[in-house]
Amino acid sequence: MKDVKLAVIYYSSTGTNHQMAKWAAEAGEEAGAEVKFLKIKETAPQEAINENEDWKKHIEATQDVQTAAVDDLEWADAIIFSAPTRYGSLPSQVQSYFDMTGGLWFQGKLVNKVVSGMTSAQNPHGGQESTLLALYKTMFHWGAIAVPPAYTNEVMFAAGGNPYGVSADAGKDNLNQEIHKAIKHQTKRTLELAGYIKTGLNK
Numbered sequence: 225m226k227d228v229k230l231a232v233i234y235y236s237s238t239g240t241n242h243q244m245a246k247w248a249a250e251a252g253e254e255a256g257a258e259v260k261f262l263k264i265k266e267t268a269p270q271e272a273i274n275e276n277e278d279w280k281k282h283i284e285a286t287q288d289v290q291t292a293a294v295d296d297l298e299w300a301d302a303i304i305f306s307a308p309t310r311y312g313s314l315p316s317q318v319q320s321y322f323d324m325t326g327g328l329w330f331q332g333k334l335v336n337k338v339v340s341g342m343t344s345a346q347n348p349h350g351g352q353e354s355t356l357l358a359l360y361k362t363m364f365h366w367g368a369i370a371v372p373p374a375y376t377n378e379v380m381f382a383a384g385g386n387p388y389g390v391s392a393d394a395g396k397d398n399l400n401q402e403i404h405k406a407i408k409h410q411t412k413r414t415l416e417l418a419g420y421i422k423t424g425l426n427k
């Protein structure tokens with residue numbers, strides 16, 4: 225997987241998706257991919273952030289993480305997104321990022337990107353599947369190739385069995401070894417398929 229470029233792009237208010245994305249980036253590096261670990265820009269007003277101590281602390285703690293630009297999507301062969309649910313859909317921060325991709329989309333530059341998504345919610349049935357479906361809907365419009373982990377490895381069952389993408393209960397304390405293993409699997413599978421597609425397209 226040496227020639228595969230992986231962008232792990234996340235949004236997180238309180239750290240759960242940051243940690244999930246970090247595990248995906250580490251798994252990508254272990255697999256030999258060239259990896260970019262990128263956060264989606266915060267767009268919430270400071271007053272709102274100040275009202276939530278965990279949110280404020282997380283922003284301060286991740287100041288040094290590079291912010292995702294739309295060009296990073298063009299650079300990547302494979303992209304793993306991680307973002308929490310907001311009422312069963314994506315956070316507006318992620319949607320704002322996607323709203324800037326029109327130029328690349330018009331030029332067909334997002335076609336055949338290999339993509340996969342992860343998410344978290346406060347409740348075990350708080351909207352994980354619909355959040356990932358919302359993500360994949362945009363990916364389908366891009367012409368990207370979505371790679372769900374499905375039940376392609378037994379580690380998926382122990383991690384809650386969401387076939388659309390690894391999903392966790394909110395809070396870093398809930399990110400156990402089962403979630404970690406499933407993220408490794410999802411990342412490896414995404415990279416493998418990206419490798420096949422890249423090789424095939426270059427023939």
Ligand SMILES: Cc1cc2nc3c(=O)[nH]c(=O)nc-3n(C[C@H](O)[C@H](O)[C@H](O)COP(=O)(O)O)c2cc1C
Pocket residue numbers: 235236237238239240241242307308309310311312344345346347348349350351393394395
């Ligand atoms: C505006 C808003 C809406 C949310 N909606 C839901 C929801 O419908 N169901 C749920 O279980 N959690 C919901 N959550 C909880 C978040 O999904 C949770 O805080 C997130 O998964 C934590 O991820 P993070 O630590 O990466 O920010 C909501 C949170 C916010 C701020």
